[in-house]
Amino acid sequence: MRTDHDNRRVAGYKTMALIRHFDKKAVNLQRTGRLGTYASCLGAEAIGTAAGLALTRDDYFVPYYRDHATLYLRGVPLHQILQYWGGDERGNAFPADSDARRDLPYCVPIATQLTQAAGIASAAKLRHEHAAVLATCGDGATSRGDFYETLNVAGVWQLPLVVLINNNQWAISVPRGLQTACASLADKAVAAGIPGVQVDGNDLDALLEVLDDALERARAGKGATLIEAISYRLSDHTTADDASRYRKASDLHRAWQNEPVRRLRDTLAEAGLWDAQRETDWQQQCERTVEEAIDTYLNLPPAPATDMLDYLYAELPAALRDQRSALAAVDQEVRHG
Ligand SMILES: [Mg+2]
Structure with a gap:
């Protein structure tokens, strides 16, 4: 018999597969001049999906620029995500009846969203809301002052804040090894006096476990958590980048062996929760859903x-x-x- 946990994993896989297809099409739209500069989430599907599944309606989400899966799960339609990346500000006006109604829009400047998340968490605490704030950033953002200031205030004020780092090993062309002398990015929590957790960012189950715990701690008034999700950026930084100029093809090839979508599909198949027929049906559904979203986006009246x-x-x-x-x-x- 299927458990709630099984259903959540299958729903997670379906989202990850959909977002992978969406992401490929978004890059193609940019290449053919129909989308602005776009930040791909290739390889980060598990992180974004786990975040979306772990958040509740009363929580707040403060994204950075690769969180397409999370915003989709919060109720932002795919055509609206394209609208934003197409340079139309209306893409940031999330539906008033969705879980994203109080979420912040995509943040492209590095780490500035984190101090804003601390401010929202502070307000939620003062109002005695049973809500957590989840803010995301990349590995490069952890070198910014905003990051340290956020963790410090989250610790000393015991804020209901979870900061989730997508450590995809690259900050544009700067590799993780040149980013910091710290042994792990999770270790940066020590100075703030909050828990710091490392998790496999390509493993949906592990991500859900860590995020569920951290968000529940925050909602229960037990304070902030820093999570470092270890993954690998399989794409260029954005469509304005060419990673082949600074990254070894052999490193990329190795990273593909551990990519999150196929990994979860294999795990679900082994558990009898997925099979070839379901995969074919779902891929067709993904194509239809994304084609409809693109059609809607391309036919929107100009802003x-x-x-x-x-x-x-x-x-x-x-x-x-x-x-x-x-x-x-x-x-x-x-x-x-
Ligand atoms: Mg990065």
Whole structure:
């Protein structure tokens, strides 16, 4: 008989397979000039999916730029994820009825989202919410001041915060070995007085166990946790990068032997939870779902030019008022031809 745990793993696999297909198509859209610079999540499917499965509706998610699987599981439609990467700010206005309704949008600057997550966690604590804040970052972000300041305040204020590092071994072209002299990124929790945990970032089951524990500790008022998920970036840094210029093909080949999607599929098949027919059916479903999302994205009406200011400022600075008026006039022209 299937347990809840089995169902969760199968749901996790289906999301991971869907996101892998979506990711490939997103890169193709960029290559054919129909998407802006895109950050692939190839190899990070287990991390993003585990985060999405472990979060509850009342939690807050503060993403960095590779968290497509998590945002999808929070209820952000795939076409809206493409909309954001296509340069349309409306992609960041997550559906008001979804779990993502209070989540922060994608963060491209490195580590600035972490201090914001600490602020949200501080507010949640003051309001006595039974909620955790999950913030993600890459290995490169752990060298930033924002990262250390966040962990410090999370420790001393006992914040309901979980910081999840996707250690994919590369910060653009900087390898993990040149990033820090620290033996592990999880060790950076020691100075903040919070638990630091290392986990296999290609293992959905292990990720779920660690994330469930850390988020429940946070919700229960027991404080923050740092998690280092060890994985490997199988893609270029973004579509604006060419990793073959600095990365050995043999290292990449080795990393593929341990990639998370096939690994989980094999584990589920061994347990009798998946088979070739289910795989064929699901791959077809993934293709249909992603094609529909692309179709919706490509047929969206163009964004108003004023969005570039309206989504940036709560109150428009006086110096930009004239520029906004000029942009509004352009929008008027576009609308009326
Ligand atoms: Mg990295």
